[in-house]
Amino acid sequence: MPKLIKQDTICSDDWLAADAASDQVAQHHFPTLPQWRAATGRTLRTVQLQPGDVVAELADALDTLDIIAVDFPVLTDGRGFSYARDLRERGYRGELRATGHFMPDQVHYLRRCGFDAFQPADDSRIEEYLRQSRVFSEQYQASVDQPLPLFRRREAQAG
């Protein structure tokens, strides 16, 4: 089973990447956005987004979803970072999983954008992904894991 990181620990589960070629959702595979859309009655409780998908399509269904996976086909395509923040800002509380070809050194930023599970396509370096997930202890911007920008926290400290 593929390894992943959840709640700062290495674990494994049997979710596999979506199969866009098929009309059907194969067992243990995330549905693609079109497959999820085609399923009636919002019965599918997971979906995997690709760069280019319209996140807003999920807006009304967020509480019917347990896992939203956001795929990174290449490490330089940063659209998924914005998708994650968008989903969290729209109130999504379920698992947000980064999948695909991101690298260990991106986990820190991914986490700040709202991801809480990390499933790299190549799981042979999974310890490195964990090690790189908290390389900074401070940050300037507001983000999902720290909703107040540093300037507001500085002010709070100054009293």
Added chain:
Amino acid sequence: MYIYDQYDQRIVDERVAQFRDQTRRYLAGELSDAEFLPLRLQNGLYVQRLAPMLRIAVPYGLLSSAQVRKLAHITRHYDKGYAHVSTRQNIQLNWPVLEEVPDILAELASVQMHAIQTSGNCIRNTTTDQFAGVAADEREDPRPWCEIIRQWSTLHPEFAFLPRKFKIAVCASEQDRAAIHAHDIGVELLPNAAGELGFKVLVGGGLGRTPVIGSVVCEWLEKRHLLTYLEAILRVYNQHGRRDNKYKARIKILVKAMGVEAFRDAVEAEWAQLRDGPSTLTEDEVARAKSFFTSPPYADIDGKDAGEALAARAAADPIFGNWLTRNTHPHRVPGYRAVTISLKATGIAPGDITDRQLDLLADLADSYSFGELRTTHQQNMVLADVEETALYSLWQRLQKAGLATANIGYLTDLICCPGGDYCSLANAKSIPVAEAIQARFEDLDYLYDLGPLELNISGCMNACGHHHIGHIGILGVDKKGAEFYQVSLGGSQSKDAAIGKILGPSFSQDAIPDVVENLLATFVSLRQGDETFLQTYNRVGIEPFKERVYAKAD
């Protein structure tokens, strides 16, 4: 200037540790080339023709004397004893060794400096007017806003893997000295009808292969919304900018493709989600940022007396007089001037400065200008707060160090990229062209008679030397493997921003000084009164220039 607190310092220190670890893993084979590439770029490290090139951030061009001494030390110890001032106010080293870059970054961190996001597809160093805080035509000091943008953009988690690089510039004066029309985002501090200062926001300017002048996306924005609005623009770009073709990936292409109205609508929609959220600026934060940019303790000087004494000096020593007229800029405080130190002496690559010159400038900053220096996007440096009575002795010391070339704003104060001597993307060399032009036009009286003139040289379409917005632009092109140069006229980087028009077929390297001479002769013969080159060009158009240059070439 801005001083780090424990938070700023911790962020920069942790960045150094992170890059040290990344470099170690790369050298140990644990990170692939493809993985290390964006990581090193976001720390300013290019791999170039001869060695890596390291670009050090100089936030909005401001440096303390301690920082300048550190830069001198770094160039001496880790490089070949000189540094290069870039067209985005940064400092570049041409010869560092990859293994030592983490140590260089640690040295920088010890003086509150870094190389974060100086290249790569992320938000780059924010630039502004080199005369910020001292210019007489300023509406408000832009530097607190630049610092606010610096903090917001530094290690922003959402925008580190954009389609392409992203550059922001801020202008707060009547005259635009920050080229805001040629930036991905240009911000101008401007009053609304009620007289309240806010921001006009331009988007989608840029040079490179497809030069574009920015479009107005917001006529006037309340100050406290600055960060949420910028964030909304970046979000639209990050999600919709093209990623299939790196030559079409800049935000200017997206704005053109969508049309500025549709782009504005998309930004407004994103902004609706962010507006009035926690990133909305507070009065306390703005006051905190402003508290770092208060006036230094200026002496109370009778401006009229000082001015008269200076005029007498200049009359007695015309060489000093030349320098005084060209290389000093009016100051908002009576009895003071801002001094531009020309890094454009003939025979030295434009923008290059040695370790000893850096050390000297640090000393001069301490003696004459409250311990601060600035870099300019024209690749010079500035001492912003010099008493007029001290100008003569300052000039004498600069002269001894080869730093008193009296050419600021004139033809030989040209902008030039590293070109084929250093850069692996170059089509042609640019430094020797700059030198040949400087050597040809050494006669200062002729130069001054020509009036203000900007000549910009890039070694390829990437336009690092801003050739599109030079009054005269020179671009290195490749013609069947040989180095040629295309000439354009009429570009401008000011509020009347314009992209230059191509003159015609390109020229060989040795023809360029003659071509420039012909262009200038045409100008002189057509000039009315004391028109500038650009004014004459705008009146008569390109034809007379073309005729003269190509007639001669036959």
